[in-house]
Amino acid sequence: MYLGPNLGLTIIRTRHSIRQYKDEPIEEKIIQNALDCARLAPTARNEQPWLFGVVRDKETLAKIAGLADHGKFIAGAQVCFAVFGKRDAKYYLEDCSAATTQLILGLWAYGIGSCWVAGEKKDYAEDVRALLGVPEEYTLVSLLPAGYPKELTLAEKKDLDDLVFRERYSGN
Template identity: 70%
Template sequence: MSPIGGTVNLGVTVIRSRHSVRKYKDKPIEEKIVKDALDCARLAPTARNEQPWLFGTIQNRETLAAIAGLAENGRFIADAPICFAVFGRRDAKYYLEDCCAATVQILLALQAWGVGSCWVAGEKKDYAEDVRKLLNVPEGYALVSLIPAGYPEEIKIAQKKVIDEVAFFERYEEE
């Protein structure tokens, strides 16, 4: 049963089971999973169907370590078997929204395969331009997110607020 009533389908189960994972087993991610995550990303909703994204995957240990050295909140990227990088075309009006939707699609696709991941910010971070240059991505693109991923070594489940704390119906009213 769902916490709000009714039965739960597989998609909802994937969404509810996803948590940020920062410790991974030393086990590579199968190519079919990587390609499936990328395919799901390209199918994300996008304003005016612009699809202003460019997706990269990084598995080289030296490159992962270099990215981890740049991303102050992503030091654990060095230990991930893979890191996805989501870039948006700067001249697209809604590239941030579109690329965030694609990022979520990657997170959920990986979760469906039992692969843990964590969204590491790219947009507006001081290291975004350095990561772009490191990966040789054209100047017309901006880093939106980094997604290190792997089979979970450890999962720490953060407590989430209950629905009554974060939602309102029709009009917001102070209690």
């Protein structure tokens, strides 16, 4: 069923990183729907090498925030999603990045803000994996703290004309 471009484009165009959240719980139905968006992400060879963690416990959120070098705000989130990929899957990073993006957009469709916190190649990735009891066959790709935004501001983005070339790059 095609709903037209307006809803989808509005969600994509207005999404931005949110690091401060209201103290307002998120309904389980919203979390389930956003996770469903993530699991439907495109994946190489339909491998689906991901595992999604959902953390709501404030003590665990604080521990994750203490581990993540640029994620101290995780402690103030209502929920933090942890996206893991199977280490032996050839395209786990690409696949789990696509799933993270769809999770972000699925949340934003409900007005739930989030901010992608890196996991891949970070020193704390193994500590987060161990904290959450995830098997060693998985590696942390991303953390996604989320909640209703305390305030809304739009970040400046580059003009499309500054980012696109057609057919062959000629420099500017």
